[in-house]
Amino acid sequence: xxxxxxxxxxxxxxxxxxxxxxxxxxxxxxxxxxxxxxxxxxxxxxxxxxxxxxxxxxxxxxxxxxxxxxxxxxxxxxxxxxxxxxxxxxxxxxxxxxxxxxxxxxxxxxxxxxxxxxxxxxxxxxxxxxxxxxxxxxxxxxxxxxxxxxxxxxxxxxxxxxxxxxxxxxxxxxxxxxxxxxxx
Numbered sequence: 001x002x003x004x005x006x007x008x009x010x011x012x013x014x015x016x017x018x019x020x021x022x023x024x025x026x027x028x029x030x031x032x033x034x035x036x037x038x039x040x041x042x043x044x045x046x047x048x049x050x051x052x053x054x055x056x057x058x059x060x061x062x063x064x065x066x067x068x069x070x071x072x073x074x075x076x077x078x079x080x081x082x083x084x085x086x087x088x089x090x091x092x093x094x095x096x097x098x099x100x101x102x103x104x105x106x107x108x109x110x111x112x113x114x115x116x117x118x119x120x121x122x123x124x125x126x127x128x129x130x131x132x133x134x135x136x137x138x139x140x141x142x143x144x145x146x147x148x149x150x151x152x153x154x155x156x157x158x159x160x161x162x163x164x165x166x167x168x169x170x171x172x173x174x175x176x177x178x179x180x181x182x183x184x
C-alpha cells in the first residue's frame with residue numbers, strides 16, 4: 001500500500017536518571033496534521049536483571065553448565081540482554097497534553113518513554129521532534145510519621161493526629177529551615 005504507516009510505536013532506551021528525582025512535567029514538540037495523533041507514555045523502575053544465553057559454535061542453545069563443560073573450540077557466542085525487574089511500573093496512561101505531570105513513580109533509577117504515532121490519513125503522518133521531562137530534587141530524604149490514636153473502633157468516625165519528622169537532604173546553612181506546608 002502507499003502512504004504512511006497507520007501506527008508506529010517507538011520506545012526509548014533505558015534512561016538512567018543519575019540520582020533520585022521527583023518527576024515534573026513531560027513535554028513534547030510534534031507536528032500532528034489532521035487525523036493524526038501522538039500518544040506518549042512513561043514507566044520507571046530501578047531493578048534490572050541480566051539474562052545470558054549461551055550457544056555452541058553451531059548455534060545450538062546451551063545452559064550455563066553445558067556451556068562451561070564444552071571445550072573452547074566448540075564454544076560459540078554468548079548473548080546478554082537486560083530484563084526489567086519486578087519494581088518497574090506499568091506503562092502510564094497516555095498523557096493528554098504536552099506539559100502534563102508525569103504519573104510514573106519518581107525516585108527511581110531508570111525511565112523509559114514510549115510514543116505511538118497514529119495516522120488515519122493516507123496523505124500525512126505525525127512527526128515527533130523531541131520529548132523532555134522535568135526532574136526536581138526531592139524536598140526530603142526520609143519522612144517518619146506517627147499516627148495517634150493507634151487504634152479505634154471499626155466503622156466509627158474519628159479524628160487522628162499525624163506527627164511527622166522529615167529528614168532533609170541538606171542541613172540548613174542559615175537559620176531558615178527548609179520545609180513544606182502541605183502533604184498529600
